[in-house]
Each structure stands twice: as structure tokens, then as C-alpha cells.
Amino acid sequence: MIKELILQAREKANAGLRLNLQEALALYEDNDLLFLADCARRMKEKKSGRQVFYNVNKHINLTNICTSGCPLCAFQKKEGEPGGFVLEETDIAKILEEAKVTRNLGEIHIVSALHPDKPFEYYLNVVKQVRQALPQVDIKAFTPVEIVHFSQMTGKSIKEVLEILQKAGLSSLPGGGAEILSDRVREIICPKKATTVQWIETIKTAHKLGIRTNCTMMYGHIETIEERLQHLFTLRDIQDETGGFQAFVSFPFHPANTGLDYLKRVGSWEDMKMMALSRLILDNVDHIKAFWIMLTMPIAQLALGFGADDLDGTIGEEKIIHAAGANTGRGITRSKLRQLITEAGFEPVERDTFYHPVETGEEAVK
Numbered sequence: 620m621i622k623e624l625i626l627q628a629r630e631k632a633n634a635g636l637r638l639n640l641q642e643a644l645a646l647y648e649d650n651d652l653l654f655l656a657d658c659a660r661r662m663k664e665k666k667s668g669r670q671v672f673y674n675v676n677k678h679i680n681l682t683n684i685c686t687s688g689c690p691l692c693a694f695q696k697k698e699g700e701p702g703g704f705v706l707e708e709t710d711i712a713k714i715l716e717e718a719k720v721t722r723n724l725g726e727i728h729i730v731s732a733l734h735p736d737k738p739f740e741y742y743l744n745v746v747k748q749v750r751q752a753l754p755q756v757d758i759k760a761f762t763p764v765e766i767v768h769f770s771q772m773t774g775k776s777i778k779e780v781l782e783i784l785q786k787a788g789l790s791s792l793p794g795g796g797a798e799i800l801s802d803r804v805r806e807i808i809c810p811k812k813a814t815t816v817q818w819i820e821t822i823k824t825a826h827k828l829g830i831r832t833n834c835t836m837m838y839g840h841i842e843t844i845e846e847r848l849q850h851l852f853t854l855r856d857i858q859d860e861t862g863g864f865q866a867f868v869s870f871p872f873h874p875a876n877t878g879l880d881y882l883k884r885v886g887s888w889e890d891m892k893m894m895a896l897s898r899l900i901l902d903n904v905d906h907i908k909a910f911w912i913m914l915t916m917p918i919a920q921l922a923l924g925f926g927a928d929d930l931d932g933t934i935g936e937e938k939i940i941h942a943a944g945a946n947t948g949r950g951i952t953r954s955k956l957r958q959l960i961t962e963a964g965f966e967p968v969e970r971d972t973f974y975h976p977v978e979t980g981e982e983a984v985k
């Protein structure tokens with residue numbers, strides 16, 4: 620890497636100026652983690668000051684039976700395979716009864732596999748059922764991959780599918796399934812699910828309909844560093860156009876129990892480098908989330924020093940990431956989240972899906 624390019628990239632990062640791909644690559648190669656942390660922290664503070672967000676949420680995975688067979692995935696089962704499950708109306712009703720007594724529950728987060736037989740109406744009815752049981756709660760549901768699947772199943776356009784779900788009570792999309800937005804990479808890790816073009820089309824359509832989304836990245840598998848960084852620039856371009864991303868969430872790849880189990884999970888140095896670089900590159904995205912269930916809580920807490928300003932939520936029971944060997948707990952209390960944020964020197968703010976502060980009605984845990 621040319622020395623002048625590294626110097627130029629460092630100057631721009633230090634000044635909080637917009638980076639280009641070559642400069643981002645130079646910063647990656649430079650590998651000065653504490654410098655990146657310092658620049659990223661300053662950019663975070665410009666956006667959210669000393670605040671760090673979390674929410675009280677509950678994840679529901681409707682099924683793990685999937686037609687897609689992505690090599691990257693540890694969650695999927697074939698129909699009839701032991702361990703396969705599908706939640707039916709009564710199962711969901713039971714989960715919602717429990718959710719009703721969860722204090723301050725702000726969000727239900729629903730993502731699932733691409734079931735071969737369950738029709739679109741099944742998913743639509745789940746949204747209606749949640750909306751009816753929990754009228755005040757935000758429903759963040761279905762990745763662009765699932766939306767494309769619904770569109771293909773029904774013959775309806777992506778826009779029509781989103782409009783129907785929105786009308787039934789869908790509040791936002793989680794933005795998963797982006798992995799790395801490169802056709803070369805997707806051909807190897809997830810050849811049958813939504814393409815780069817389809818993922819982007821779904822996101823842009825959602826934003827045009829006023830459905831806000833997150834954006835995501837799963838790194839540390841077969842992608843090159845340039846492909847990984849280019850992914851961030853693709854997201855930045857979308858955000859310049861639509862402004863519909865609320866938060867960016869990055870996931871290190873967990874190889875256990877996947878078709879790529881010969882790979883090794885990247886280390887914490889890489890996680891923190893990507894956290895800081897994401898904060899710097901995505902200068903138009905307000906929030907960077909450290910997804911504790913993927914990173915482990917000690918690393919997620921550390922990420923608050925590398926530009927992250929959100930620890931996600933209490934979660935409840937999560938199945939997808941744990942299928943890939945994540946040994947994090949299955950949920951966490953809000954007081955523990957607040958304590959972890961305070962311990963890192965930040966001010967905990969309970970939020971709803973749209974980052975509006977929520978009145979907690981209790982003292983922050985010191």
C-alpha cells in the first residue's frame with residue numbers, strides 16, 4: 620500500500636471526512652486499531668453523544684425448514700429431518716401470551732427459513748396475530764430474502780407484498796440476508812437465495828413505502844477484504860439515495876455446523892476493526908449496532924469504544940445464531956444491559972424500533 624495513500628486516508632478519517640474505497644482499504648491495511656477506534660468514537664459522539672441504545676425485544680423464528688440449502692447456514696433443516704420445526708397459530712399465541720407480560724416490550728422481531736409449503740397467508744396471519752395481541756409493539760419482520768421468496772411464491776411484485784404486510788401491521792424490516800452483496804460471494808455461500816440486485820431492490824422499495832430497515836453484513840468467510848469494504852460502500856450509496864436505513868449491524872461468520880465449517884471464525888481484533896471502519900465509512904447511517912448475541916457480550920461492550928452506539932435488546936429465545944454454535948446466553952435483562960452500558964462510561968437509553976427514547980419508569984442501574 621502506498622504510504623501517501625495511507626497518510627491521506629488517516630487525515631480524512633481523523634477529520635471525519637467521507638472516505639473512498641481505496642482509502643478504506645488503506646486504513647484496513649494500516650491496521651492501527653486504536654487510531655480507528657479514536658476516529659470512530661468521535662464520529663459516534665457527533666451522532667449520538669454519550670448515549671447508547673438498547674431495546675426490550677423478543678425474537679420469534681417461525682420455522683427452520685428451508686428450501687434454499689445455503690452452505691453458510693447452520694439453522695436450516697430439510698422437511699422431515701429431525702430437529703425441524705414450524706410454529707403454528709397456537710404456538711405463536713402461547714409466545715404472545717408470555718410477551719404480553721414482558722414489561723416495556725417494544726418490538727417483536729420475526730425471521731425464519733424459506734419453508735417449501737407454507738403459503739404467504741401463513742406469514743401474513745402471523746403479522747395480524749401479533750398486531751392484534753400487541754397493538755403497541757413494533758413488528759420488525761422478514762428479511763429481503765423472505766420478501767423475495769413471498770413475491771416468487773405469490774407472483775406478486777415485491778412492492779405488493781410489502782404493501783400487504785405493511786397494511787397488516789408490519790413496522791420495519793430487519794435487513795438481514797445481505798451477507799456480502801457480491802454475486803461472486805453469494806454464488807458460493809448462498810447460491811439460491813435472493814441475489815444482490817433483489818436484496819437492493821427490496822430494500823429500496825421498502826424505503827420508498829416508508830418502511831424503515833436496518834442493513835447488515837456477515838463477514839469473515841470467503842469474501843476478499845475489497846468485497847467486504849465494497850459492501851459497505853454499496854450500503855452507503857443506497858442510504859444516500861433513500862435515507863431509509865436506521866442502523867447497521869455486522870455479524871462475524873460462525874462456521875460451526877455449516878457447509879463452510881473448514882473456515883475459522885475471525886478474531887476479536889478483526890471484529891473491532893470492522894466495527895470502527897463501518898462507523899467511519901457509513902457516515903450517513905445514524906446507528907451502528909453491536910449485536911451481542913453474535914459477538915458475545917464482553918466483545919459487544921468493548922465495541923462501544925469502537926463506534927457502536929446500540930447493543931440491540933433483551934432478545935428472549937433466539938435460534939438461528941445459536942444453531943451455528945454461538946454460545947451466548949439466550950436472553951439478557953434490561954437492567955444488565957443498562958449496567959454494561961454504564962460501566963463503559965455511556966448513558967443507557969431504552970428505545971423503540973425507531974430510536975425514540977422510551978420512558979422506562981425506573982432509575983438507571985448505576
Ligand code: SF4
Nearest residue numbers: 685687688689692732
Ligand atoms: S440462510 Fe436462510 S435461506 Fe439460506 S438456508 Fe438458512 S434459513 Fe434458508
